[in-house]
Amino acid sequence: MRTRSLRSFISNWVVHIILSILAVIWVIPIAFVILTSLRAEGGSYKSYIFPRGYTLDNYKNLFLSTGSLDFPRWFVNTLIVSICTCVLSAFFVLCVSYVMSRLKFKARKKLMSVSLVLGMFPGFMSMIAVYYILKGFGLLDTGALKLLALIMVYSGGAGLGFYIAKGFFDTIPKSIDEAAYIDGATKWDVFWRITIPLSKSIIVYTLLTSFMGPWVDYIFARVILGADKVYYTVGIGLWSMLEKEFIEYYYTQFFAGCVVISIPIVILFLRTQKYYVEGVSGAVKG
Helix, strand or coil: CHHHHHHHHHHHHHHHHHHHHHHHHHHHHHHHHHHHHCECCCCCCCCCCCCCCECCHHHHHHHHCCCCCCHHHHHHHHHHHHHHHHHHHHHHHHHHHHHHHHCCCCCHHHHHHHHHHHHCCCHHHHHHHHHHHHHHCCCCCCHHHHHHHHHHHHHHCHHHHCHHHHHHHHCCCHHHHHHHHHCCCCHHHHHHHHHCCCCHHHHHHHHHHHHHHHHHCCHHHHHHHCCCHHHCCHHHHHHHCCCCCCHHHHHHHHHHHHHHHHHHHHHHHHHHHHHHHHHHHHHHHC
16 A cells, blocks of 8 residues: 555656646746847847846837837737627637537538538638639728738638537537427527527637637738738738848837737636636537
8 A cells, every 4th residue: 555655646746747847848938928028128039038127118119119010000900800700700600500500401411521621621721712712802902901801711711610619509408499499489599599698608619719810810811911011910010020120129029019919818718718618618528
């Protein structure tokens, strides 16, 4: 018994040590970003991690600068695109998930298989095709239309990611739907008035994941928005700060921008963590 307890004690310590090392490795890049954003010394990369002086001027200059690199404008552009995409994507995902979970039709299994296969391919494979389709429709003529095109691209294929929400809907007893049908409810009434109120956790999960995609994307936004800096999103805008002609002046502001754009995601996740976990666990059980 003593030998077994000693082995268990040692194994627990080994596990804790490994997890502690991994936690430190995970925290180091975050600490580097925060420290660099507070660095008082200008210029680009330094050989030391801890700044010689600390200041909040990097954050101040980030929002007061309205030249060719206009971070406040980029932030607003990204916020508009993310919110619109979030609402549209969540609506598409929830509708498709409900249909696949509750309605039975001939092509149902084939459509699910096709969507599963398509989901295995990275989205940027269709990037050039999407670009020329949007160009053919004239959606790349002005900056405002480019933002609309970006919203369409992000939300257009959102319905293919219905599997997690479908798994959650599968956990809701179908007897509730049948009782509502007996009382004269339509399929839309059951979806909107019964299923949606019972699905707060998966709705929050869907909204959060739909918001995060456009907020941190770079590839699609870069292709669609081109060189029109006024309509950049924060992903492209921050990267442009590291270009050769800007890096010496904007390097510390770049890291300040990285901290700023992470704040909305952190707040959203902390406020919705409970529902996020419930949504994922419910989908797994389904």
